[in-house]
Amino acid sequence: MSWLIQIFSSSVGKKLLMAVTGLCFIGFLAAHLAGNLSLYAGGAAFNAYAEKLHSLGPILVVFELGLLALALIHVITGITLFVQNYKARSVPYEKDKAAGGRTLSSLTMPYTGFIILGFIVFHLINFSFVDKSDRTIFEIVRAAFVNPIYMIIYLVVMIIVALHVRHGFWSAFQTLGVNHPKYMPALMVLSVIVGLIIGLGFGLLPIYLWTIG
Numbered sequence: 001m002s003w004l005i006q007i008f009s010s011s012v013g014k015k016l017l018m019a020v021t022g023l024c025f026i027g028f029l030a031a032h033l034a035g036n037l038s039l040y041a042g043g044a045a046f047n048a049y050a051e052k053l054h055s056l057g058p059i060l061v062v063f064e065l066g067l068l069a070l071a072l073i074h075v076i077t078g079i080t081l082f083v084q085n086y087k088a089r090s091v092p093y094e095k096d097k098a099a100g101g102r103t104l105s106s107l108t109m110p111y112t113g114f115i116i117l118g119f120i121v122f123h124l125i126n127f128s129f130v131d132k133s134d135r136t137i138f139e140i141v142r143a144a145f146v147n148p149i150y151m152i153i154y155l156v157v158m159i160i161v162a163l164h165v166r167h168g169f170w171s172a173f174q175t176l177g178v179n180h181p182k183y184m185p186a187l188m189v190l191s192v193i194v195g196l197i198i199g200l201g202f203g204l205l206p207i208y209l210w211t212i213g
């Protein structure tokens with residue numbers, strides 16, 4: 001138990017928690033995107049995918065509880081690090097310089113994180129905790145994106161998610177020890193590719209759904 005307290009109380013431990021939980025989230029996003037791509041194949045394909053997912057029953061519930069636990073750890077640890085950095089402003093800046101420069105995504109990590117948290121609550125209210133007794137999940141999603149405001153909110157948030165993932169991916173591997181000069185340029189390129197896949201993959205869906213309205 002003392003090792004757990006040590007992880008939560010040390011800065012390195014907190015960064016490790018952020019890295020591991022963040023990478024798990026990127027894994028979830030990759031799986032979520034793969035499932036959502038069935039939206040392009042139409043209502044029958046997307047509803048079949050959703051039904052298959054829900055037929056997992058208790059396995060899905062365990063997965064969702066795991067996801068919630070990861071979210072709580074990531075958010076609470078992130079807020080703690082944000083407050084720590086705020087109290088000692090010079091520390092993160094020096095660290096960022098040493099880690100390869102400050103970028104838009106690195107500087108905005110806490111803010112993009114808060115926006116994504118707000119988005120997830122909004123997203124779950126709209127698509128997860130919604131009455132599905134008289135409509136299929138495809139009808140619910142399609143009806144949402146008929147509204148251009150909804151489409152634009154999603155588009156903006158997907159750009160924010162892409163920025164957060166781009167820096168988070170790179171930073172997580174750096175925290176986990178992949179900071180050899182030989183691998184850093186490749187990791188930088190890979191993080192941009194991962195950010196683009198997430199941003200474009202999710203971002204094009206609302207535009208597509210809005211156009212087929």
Ligand code: HEM
Pocket residue numbers: 029032036050064116120123124127128137141154161202203205206
């Ligand atoms: C165009 C973008 C997206 C679409 C169309 C979409 C669609 C959906 C739908 C339809 C569900 C409910 C599935 C069901 O209950 O059958 C869902 C759940 C969820 N989505 Fe998204 N999503 C998008 C992007 C995102 C993003 C970017 C995130 C995270 C940052 C996210 C996080 C979640 C979470 C956490 C759940 C609940 C998963 C569960 O309960 O198993 N989604 N999404």
